[in-house]
Amino acid sequence: MKPDLGVEICGLKLKNPVMPSSGSFGLPGYEEYMDLNGLGALVVKSITLHPRAGNPPPRIAETTAGMLNAVGIQNPGVKWFIKNDLQRLRRFTPPLIVSIAGTTVEEFAQATELLEKEEGIAAYEINVSCPNIEAGGRAFGMSAAATQAVVAAVKERTRRPIFTKLTPNVTDIVEIAQAAVEAGSDGLTLINTLLGMAIDVKLRRPVLANVFGGLSGPAIKPVALRCVYQVAQAVKVPIIGTGGISSATDVLEFLLAGASAVQVGTANIVDPYIMPKIIADLEKYLEENNAASVREYIGALKTH
Amino acid sequence: MNVSHTLTVTKNEDQGAGYFHLVAQAPELARAARPGQFIHVHCAPSVDPLLRRPFSFYRLRPEAGEVEIYYQVVGKGTHLLSRIRSGTKLDALGPLGQGFPLDRKAQRILILGRGMGTAPLIALAEAARTQGTEVSAILSARNSATLVGDRLLASWGVEVITVTDESGTSAPEKVEPLVAAALDRPGTAQAFVCGSRRLARLLKRLAAARGIPAFVSLEERMGCGLGGCLVCACRVRTPEGETYKRVCKDGPVFPLEEVVLG
């Protein structure tokens, strides 16, 4: 019998635990290159209340086994999103998760109100963790109180499940995770990028026009695994793990650490066809290892 | 459309001055690709370097099932690429981006290239000659060793003017009369530039004054190459004001009047 790849998180039924991470995969757009219906869920690039032009280039710097980005949440704004992108994305079968970002609590609240009136959205991801939205890499997710304020404001305005996306750029990620859950977050996504920088010695300049950027890719996987593990020990809500995932064994590592599903980010940027490969490999791995369901791995890490 | 291809390298030859010419078997890609489009190449099957590298098509030879690129070794990725032997398989995405909008009925076009930026203009010139369009070429480089494609162009009957830093002929004020004269040749219907912001600014001004449509192929650091990650931003002017477009998906070829060259 084929192993069961299905998982359920906050009432969302995913046919497998693999979905793209916000901002790394063109949605809409990539239906031009592949069948999106094989994915566990669809997560869009963070949307803000008002359109954002984003940062000047260069916005990317390659680093050892990773990359820095400073896109600056370039997006067309929630109204344009609803009128255009949402219409196109509704056609696909995997649950649609809309990522919301903002620079004030009020912006999160208003964007939620507008989205709430629309059909075809399964859940929200609350991006309180983007290092590229405010000067100096600050984010709401660096403070428990600010995280709580954003989550509470969104929660008040929605019937849909919300996943708060956490930043690793904090002293104690568990404290922030608990604050988000207390404020009503139904699940958590972690981690967003690590704040970093790159320097061009010849030019004596930062590589990124924004000076700082968010580090992602294989280089951050150990940090992400640690964060997922720590938070899973402390909270009861489902966790979506993300950070450096590029293979089926990476996925299983995150599930063992306590995640119920995963997001693939930078690996999509390197290979847009990686997720279907990961899903196929996952099925093969479970079959070869006589596991009936991928759920057997969730939180099943042995530490003694 | 599946844009993932496995290329089989049949030639990867040192051309001197740090330049290499790579030829690969990729029949489907060769059929689908158009001049001005590019491939996004994984230079080594590893996580360091992690990202792909973009290269424009230098020649497209669908009848031979081959694509060609011409590249300069500048860093880690191109260094690894230069060491690949023939027979090696290369993982590439393509054809990506918007190519040059060559007018089928153009009597003559002008191509203006600097250094490695000439590479995509060679594919364009070949397509133009194949459809019977005349080509004027002005090629600029640091020195004669770093000129790209001048002999190939001449072999297709293209009149090539070369200017170099070494000979003191490449300064904008010296190139300006050459570009103006080329644009003023009867029948010149379109102009294309790549490889230099200064030359692009020059062409923008001269072509606009004559009402000749002009296009530039831009370079920017890329991630996905498919329009999904928004890192390859270039500034453009639209009726709604200035905004960013994606070099990989909306370009790399843009109308010169649209781009803000800074």
Ligand SMILES: Cc1cc2nc3c(=O)[nH]c(=O)nc-3n(C[C@H](O)[C@H](O)[C@H](O)COP(=O)(O)OP(=O)(O)OC[C@H]3O[C@@H](n4cnc5c(N)ncnc54)[C@H](O)[C@@H]3O)c2cc1C
């Ligand atoms: C659409 C397009 C077409 C191109 N066509 C050609 C071509 O035909 N021949 C050729 O020699 N070069 C071409 N380039 C430039 C080529 O992509 C870079 O020289 C190459 O990426 C450098 O990689 P590296 O690892 O050797 O250099 P490194 O400096 O080590 O690269 C570090 C990072 O910066 C990026 N980068 C560095 N220089 C450039 C650049 N000029 N443009 C974009 N990204 C850069 C790299 O991709 C990499 O992510 C093209 C670029 C673009 C955007």
Ligand SMILES: Cc1cc2nc3c(=O)[nH]c(=O)nc-3n(C[C@H](O)[C@H](O)[C@H](O)COP(=O)(O)O)c2cc1C
């Ligand atoms: C180019 C790029 C753009 C991103 N944009 C967003 C975004 O809009 N919203 C968000 O929550 N995370 C964004 N991220 C972060 C990713 O979703 C992900 O959390 C992070 O990159 C770690 O995963 P990875 O190592 O698999 O890439 C972006 C990452 C990259 C590389």
Ligand code: FES
């Ligand atoms: S490189 Fe990703 S959008 Fe252009």
